[in-house]
Amino acid sequence: HHLTQTIFPAPLEEITAELKSTGRWEGELIHTRRDGTQVVVASRWALQLDERAKPVAVLETNNDITERKRAEEALHKAQGELAHVTRVATLGEMTASISHEVNQPLAAVITNANACLRWLARQSPDLDEARAAVERIIRDGSRASEVIGRIRALVKKSPPRQDWLSINDIILEVIALARSEMHMNRVSLQTQLADSLPLVLADRVQLQQVLLNLIVNGIEAMNRSSEGTRELGVSTEKDGLNRVLIAVRDSGVGLNPESLEHLFDPFYTTKPDGMGMGLAISRSIIEAHGGRLWATLNAPCGAVFQFTLPHDGERVS
Ligand SMILES: Nc1ncnc2c1ncn2[C@@H]1O[C@H](COP(=O)(O)OP(=O)(O)OP(=O)(O)O)[C@@H](O)[C@H]1O
Ligand SMILES: [Mg+2]
Structure with a gap:
């Protein structure tokens, strides 16, 4: 490889500190090749000591895990897609009952709106009754919109x-x-x-x-x-x-x-x-x-x- 740049998972001082105290370090490095492509490398470092326990070298073992990483990510993504597809399918099977769940409060909204008009159309409009009807309209309207909101959240594809x-x-x-x-x-x-x-x-x-x-x-x-x-x-x-x-x-x-x-x-x-x-x-x-x-x-x-x-x-x- 012609390596031009390496990204370490931790600051170099931390890595050397760990190497000094425990004699080893493990982590994933990201190398950027000269052609711009990236490789993920599982890297193991071990400190080599001489007879007087003085550090003389660092033994580095590198494994290219780019493909494994890519496969893991692809699998993860596929699982997410599948979960989404089946979620939508389940909701599809429930269309009849879900539309019922939305239609019920909507029907109540219309009933209460008509009642409200009648209270207002009286010779002496009954404002208390009209207000109560409008409050029921607000309650039922929010209920319908909550149902839609929950369905939208389930249908939407989100991370x-x-x-x-x-x-x-x-x-x-x-x-x-x-x-x-x-x-x-x-x-x-x-x-x-x-x-x-x-x-x-x-x-x-x-x-x-x-x-x-x-x-x-x-x-x-x-x-x-x-x-x-x-x-x-x-x-x-x-x-x-x-x-x-x-x-x-x-x-x-x-x-x-x-x-x-x-x-x-x-x-x-x-x-x-x-x-x-x-x-x-x-x-x-x-x-x-x-x-x-x-x-x-x-x-x-x-x-x-x-x-x-x-x-x-x-x-x-
Ligand atoms: N509560 C249950 N009682 C009895 N058998 C069940 C129950 N739940 C699941 N099963 C059995 O397990 C099988 C697999 O269930 P699963 O939910 O994975 O798929 P499914 O319901 O057949 O299809 P879908 O992908 O549409 O959910 C069912 O076909 C059924 O035979
Ligand atoms: Mg099932």
Whole structure:
């Protein structure tokens, strides 16, 4: 190589200080070649000492990891694209219930606007009633715009974020989106959300995607079951190990040994129009957040999907 420039991950003084105190240093260097291309190099330095423990040389081992880096980045990007595509697909399947969710407050807006006109058209206009109607219009208008806002956030392609979030708030937002979907499928929802849970450092949209996947899967499992009860349970709690535990349980068809083994495999699906990516993506999202996602059987029937997220125990909602 004809190297013209090297970028070190730390100031040279720090590197030499570490080399002097520990005898070694490891890091990634970025070399710029004369033709302008960059190579990423994993570099290992070891201090060579003479018999009197005086430094005489630095042994440097370099490995070109440019390709590996590029592959990692490409994989990362592909995962993000896939997550986005499946998120949009899930929302696409929910169009009927989502439009219902928007249309309902809009219908209420029109009803209240008409009522308001009538209060004003009276011989002696009833301003108190008119004002109350306008207040309901504002409330319902904001409700509709909140639904649209949440959908936009899920559809938009945005770089991953790390924010301190309340998992309960995220759950309530997803439930608001999926409420009509549950209603249309005659599913009753039970929530058990623990008070004052610590905040988690996470990407809101990604966690919403995981929860939406689990809830939609639960509804679909109950649609494929002849069981009488159609109950979806969502709960949160703090486990003793600095983690928040989130569970989504259903009373659907449940899991046989075959599906238990393959649930999280990409493209594993038992649904005629399923893509089989929901759980694979959900698991990679949770693992990227430092947590775990797994499935067990529910009693007397159905499945439970649980995941953990680490928290720092200090920031509380
Ligand atoms: N709550 C559940 N109860 C029973 N089986 C489930 C449940 N959730 C998932 N499964 C099984 O796991 C399979 C994979 O689920 P996954 O969400 O990954 O894909 P999918 O729902 O089939 O398709 P999509 O990509 O549209 O989500 C499902 O086809 C189903 O057989
Ligand atoms: Mg699914």
